Structure formats: C-alpha cells, structure tokens
Amino acid sequence: MIGNLSLDQLRILVTIADAGSFSAAGRQLSRAQSAISQSVATLEAAQGVLLFDRSGHRPRLTETGRVLVSQARTVLSSAARFEAVAAGARGGIEPExxxxxxxxxxxxxxxxxxxxxxxxxxxxxxxxxxxxxxxxxxxxxxxxxxxxxxxxxxxxxxxxxxxxLFRVALTPVVGAEHPLARLDRPATCADLESHIQLVLSDPVERDANNYGLTGATPWRFVDLGRRLDFLLAGFGWCRMPEHLIADHVAAGDLVRLDLAEDAQAPGDALTxxxxxxxxxxxxxxxxxxxxxxxxxxxx
Known part of the structure; x- marks a missing residue:
C-alpha cells in the first residue's frame, strides 16, 4: 500500500485496460466482476478522479484513466524490479x-x-x-x-x-597534413622531439608513469576522445589504440608513422x-x- 493506493489496485486497472472489460479482467485474475468493479470504485474515490466513463454500454477509460494506466505500468514494473533485486540479494547476488x-x-x-x-x-x-x-x-x-x-x-x-584479458595494439599516428606525415623515411627521436606529442596522463598523479613519452614537448590529456580531436586537427602525434584509429587511417585523415629503432617504444601493445x-x-x-x-x- 502506498498511502491509499495498493499495487493490487494498479494491477487490476492495467488488466482491465489490457483485457478490454471488467468481466474479462475478472476472468483473467480469477476474481468476481463485482470485486473488480469495487476495486476500481475504491481507487477512484481515494484518488478523487474518474478512471472510466460508464455512460455507455461498456465502461471506457477516460483521458485521465489512460494517463494513469501508463503510470500504473511504470509503478508495477518498478515494483517487480524491486522484488527481483531483493530476491537476488536473499540468494547472495550483489544488489548492483x-x-x-x-x-x-x-x-x-x-x-x-x-x-x-x-x-x-x-x-x-x-x-x-x-x-x-x-x-x-x-x-x-x-x-x-x-x-x-x-x-x-x-x-x-x-x-x-x-x-x-587481452592486449591492445598501440600505433604511432599523425594527422595527414602534419609534417611528420610527409617524411620519406622512418622518424627518428630527433624528428619527434621537435613536434608536440599528445600524451594521455593520469589526472590525479601527475608524476605517475607517462605511457610512451618520447617527445620533448608533451601536451597532456585526460580524455582519450579529446586527444583524438587534437590529433585529427594536426596538433601533434601520439600512439593510439589501433581499434580507435583504423577507420581514420582508412579514410586518410590519419597516417601511421614508421618509427626508427631509436624512437620505438619498449612494447607495441598494452595488457x-x-x-x-x-x-x-x-x-x-x-x-x-x-x-x-x-x-x-x-x-
């Protein structure tokens, strides 16, 4: 019971709307039609609204009734989830x-x-x-x-x-219009140091390990998507997960860098x-x- 409202009343209301009549709802719920009618009348009186227009041969939902049926479905669905989570917790399943x-x-x-x-x-x-x-x-x-x-x-x-679980391949890339993209040979450390390196870094522990830091001019990012935006805009180079840059490379917006031996990172993938x-x-x-x-x- 929620104040003067019970889940059983809401269930009856929704069943009437789905079944099409008080008698059909009674058969579906194994209740007498008089019990169904009394439940609806009690609900209307408690809430001070008219749920059904009874002027015709068969009661029809009023405009208010149609809106409240939708609300009743939401409440019943939430109640079912509430009971399911509680039942799971009783069985040892984490609540979230x-x-x-x-x-x-x-x-x-x-x-x-x-x-x-x-x-x-x-x-x-x-x-x-x-x-x-x-x-x-x-x-x-x-x-x-x-x-x-x-x-x-x-x-x-x-x-x-x-x-x-798995390893993520890291690929050195640069914007298609970046000077490094026009090198006709592998890029050396000297080549990289003269350009901005877009580095993904820990926003809290600034002195933590800098993953793959090579250049002398790092720009530090917390958000991977933001770093990709700058990369596409030609602001620098970086090592990116292969799954994030494959489409951009295929479209010609990014170019994979061929790195000389002295510029290669210790590993080309992260676990x-x-x-x-x-x-x-x-x-x-x-x-x-x-x-x-x-x-x-x-x-």
Missing amino acids: LALAIDPLVPTGPLIESLRALHQAYPHLPISFSTEGLGGALRRLRNGDVALAFCLLLPVVPPDVVASS IYAARMVDKVPGPAGQWLLKDLQARLSL
Whole structure:
C-alpha cells in the first residue's frame, strides 16, 4: 500500500485496460466482476478522479484513466524490479554490479559478455565508470566498484588480484597534413622531439608513469576522445589504440608513422587486466561476468 493506493489496485486497472472489460479482467485474475468493479470504485474515490466513463454500454477509460494506466505500468514494473533485486540479494547476488574501465580499454570485447550477463541476471543494475588514466584502479581501491578493467603499469600492485584479458595494439599516428606525415623515411627521436606529442596522463598523479613519452614537448590529456580531436586537427602525434584509429587511417585523415629503432617504444601493445582487490571477492554476478569474458576471449 502506498498511502491509499495498493499495487493490487494498479494491477487490476492495467488488466482491465489490457483485457478490454471488467468481466474479462475478472476472468483473467480469477476474481468476481463485482470485486473488480469495487476495486476500481475504491481507487477512484481515494484518488478523487474518474478512471472510466460508464455512460455507455461498456465502461471506457477516460483521458485521465489512460494517463494513469501508463503510470500504473511504470509503478508495477518498478515494483517487480524491486522484488527481483531483493530476491537476488536473499540468494547472495550483489544488489548492483559496479565496473570501472580505463579509457584505453575497448568496450567491444565486453559487450557480448555484458549482454549474456543481462540475460542471466535480467534485474541486476550495472553501473559503469570511465575516467582518466588510473581512475579505474583508484575507484577499485576506494571500494566504489567490484571489478576494474584497466592497465596496470609497470607491474600488478600487491593489493590487487589481476587476470590478463587481452592486449591492445598501440600505433604511432599523425594527422595527414602534419609534417611528420610527409617524411620519406622512418622518424627518428630527433624528428619527434621537435613536434608536440599528445600524451594521455593520469589526472590525479601527475608524476605517475607517462605511457610512451618520447617527445620533448608533451601536451597532456585526460580524455582519450579529446586527444583524438587534437590529433585529427594536426596538433601533434601520439600512439593510439589501433581499434580507435583504423577507420581514420582508412579514410586518410590519419597516417601511421614508421618509427626508427631509436624512437620505438619498449612494447607495441598494452595488457588489459580484469582486477579486483585482494580482500574483496566479487559476488556471483561479477564472477559470472569475469568467467564468461575469459571464455570468450580464449576462443
């Protein structure tokens, strides 16, 4: 009961609207037609509105009634989700699964596993946090999320349990009109140092590891999309995840740089991990997601 309103009254109202009549609703709900009529009359009296026009052969929803039927559907749907989450919690399922994702992590590999997770746990709320570099690990340590999909450089911290998922290829690129794009030979460190390097950096720990820093003139970015905008505008060069620049390279907006040996980074790919805190094991849904993702990526 919500004040003078009950979920049963709302259920009867919606059933009448769907079934087309009081008698049909009574048959569907295994109630006498008189009980259905009394419930509607009580609801009308409590709310001070007329839900049905009874002047004709068969009661019809008034304009107010049609609007309130829509509202009733929303309330009943919310109530069903409320009960499902409560039932899941009684069974040990986490009431919400919170995930944090580093900006360099492609969401593509996660989508199918999350789709399957929704089918397995249809009422489980899922929240995502995508922040600047290092933000996923901070949220994990703060207890805001159960799992983080992130980079862990230079090594996996001792307070974290991490499973490597896949590697993201990094490609040095530059705008098509940039001077580096017109070199007819591999670019050396000397070539790169005279140009702006667009660096993705941790917005909180400014002294943290600078991933792939080569140039003497770095411009630091927190947002990967913003860095791509500057790259496309010809403001500098950088190493970008291959999945983000492939279409731009194909369209001719970006050019892959051939780097000389002295300008090459130690590695041409970054490992993406699924991480959790040592002392906090994810609930059943989080464990289900992690196992499904690992299984899909191993195919």
